[in-house]
């Protein structure tokens with residue numbers, strides 16, 4: 188981890204985290220803005236992790252497993268503006284990828300706003316490549332999505 192040393196740990200996203208996660212997402216307009224019910228862990232096969240210290244939540248990630256296809260979709264990822272470039276996003280992504288490998292899912296895919304150069308650079312740094320473009324995919328504001336994917340090696 189680069190820069191200042193912070194005592195952070197990763198844990199599974201729990202119901203108790205949801206209000207902090209929603210607040211953090213609000214501070215990151217590029218992240219998907221979900222309602223608490225959309226964050227509910229009981230629905231479907233959404234899995235999530237958070238990173239933080241005892242008081243502050245630095246970031247979170249949420250993924251959905253599409254088991255029959257052996258795929259994992261990265262649904263949401265955000266690190267609070269004050270906590271970026273310290274390796275927290277990488278820790279979260281690597282946690283999700285390790286879970287994916289442990290479950291022998293082979294492919295991870297995601298959509299990202301075409302203008303979100305920061306996230307695109309981040310995903311490329313982690314080995315993702317652009318696999319397609321979905322014109323006019325997002326609303327508020329309207330924008331196309333790039334699809335990115337990563338094939339996991341065993």
Ligand SMILES: CC(C)(COP(=O)(O)OP(=O)(O)OC[C@H]1O[C@@H](n2cnc3c(N)ncnc32)[C@H](O)[C@@H]1OP(=O)(O)O)[C@@H](O)C(=O)NCCC(=O)NCCS
Nearest residue numbers: 217264265266271272273274275276277305306308309312
């Ligand atoms: C994308 C995001 C999660 C990255 O989190 P982070 O904790 O800052 O990422 P890391 O510190 O682990 O960065 C790892 C590497 O990714 C790349 N990277 C991260 N931010 C970058 C930026 N702003 N510009 C260029 N490269 C960047 C770098 O290679 C970086 O390594 P380095 O710091 O040693 O150069 C964070 O910027 C964020 O929350 N953005 C807003 C929400 C968002 O866009 N989510 C994605 C929606 S699809």
